[in-house]
Amino acid sequence: QKEVEQDPGPLSVPEGAIVSLNCTYSNSAFQYFMWYRQYSRKGPELLMYTYSSGNKEDGRFTAQVDKSSKYISLFIRDSQPSDSATYLCAIGGNAGNMLTFGGGTRLMVKP
Amino acid sequence: DAMVIQNPRYQVTQFGKPVTLSCSQTLNHNVMYWYQQKSSQAPKLLFHYYDKDFNNEADTPDNFQSRRPNTSFCFLDIRSPGLGDAAMYLCATSRVPTGRPYEQYFGPGTRLTVT
Numbered sequence: 537q538k539e540v541e542q543d544p545g546p547l548s549v550p551e552g553a554i555v556s557l558n559c560t561y562s563n564s565a566f567q568y569f570m571w572y573r574q575y576s577r578k579g580p581e582l583l584m585y586t587y588s589s590g591n592k593e594d595g596r597f598t599a600q601v602d603k604s605s606k607y608i609s610l611f612i613r614d615s616q617p618s619d620s621a622t623y624l625c626a627i628g629g630n631a632g633n634m635l636t637f638g639g640g641t642r643l644m645v646k647p
Numbered sequence: 648d649a650m651v652i653q654n655p656r657y658q659v660t661q662f663g664k665p666v667t668l669s670c671s672q673t674l675n676h677n678v679m680y681w682y683q684q685k686s687s688q689a690p691k692l693l694f695h696y697y698d699k700d701f702n703n704e705a706d707t708p709d710n711f712q713s714r715r716p717n718t719s720f721c722f723l724d725i726r727s728p729g730l731g732d733a734a735m736y737l738c739a740t741s742r743v744p745t746g747r748p749y750e751q752y753f754g755p756g757t758r759l760t761v762t
Binding site: 540 | 743755
C-alpha cells in the first residue's frame with residue numbers, strides 16, 4: 537500500500553462546476569497537508585497549506601483535512617479553464633523535512 | 648521576486664554522455680532538494696542538502712550525484728544517462744526550522760531527454 541493515494545483522473549468538468557479532489561494516506565503521524573498545482577511542463581506551485589485537522593479557505597479554494605479518516609480534500613468553487621492542471625497532494629510529518637506526494641489528479645475544466 | 652531558478656529548462660543528451668543540471672535560489676533557504684518526476688507520476692526525491700550536509704535517498708542510483716558549492720546553488724550530475732533517466736528534474740527549497748514545516752518551493756523544472 538502506498539503511503540499516499542490519489543486518483544489520477546483525468547477529471548473533466550464544465551466551467552463553473554465545483555471540483556472535489558481527494559487523497560488518502562496511511563500514516564497517522566502525518567500532520568502537515570499541502571496541495572500543489574502543476575501546469576503541464578512546469579514545476580509544482582504551492583496552493584494550500586494546512587496543519588492538523590479542519591478546513592482552510594483561500595478564495596475559490598478550500599482545503600479540508602479529516603485525520604480520523606486519514607482523508608484530505610481540495611474543493612474548487614466556480615472552476616475556470618485556467619484551473620486545468622494536475623493537483624498533487626503532499627503530506628509531511630513522519631520523517632525529517634520530507635514530503636510524501638500523491639501521484640496527482642489531472643483536472644480539465646471545459647469552457 | 649525571490650524564486651527558484653533552474654537551467655536549462657530543456658536538456659537533450661546522448662545515452663551515456665554526462666549531463667549537469669543547475670538550480671539557484673534567491674530565497675536564502677538552507678535546504679535544497681532534487682526530485683525526479685516521470686510522466687503522470689509523483690515527484691521522487693533523489694537527495695537533499697540540509698545546509699552543507701548531503702542526504703542521499705536509499706534508492707537513488709549511484710549514477711546521480713549532487714554538489715552544493717554555496718547556499719544559493721545546487722547541481723545535479725548524471726554521470727551516464729540511460730533512456731530510463733529521461734524525466735522532469737525538479738529543484739525545491741525550504742527553510743528549516745524557521746519556515747513553515749515541510750513547506751517546499753519548487754523551480755520550473757528541467758526536462759531531460761536522452762537520445
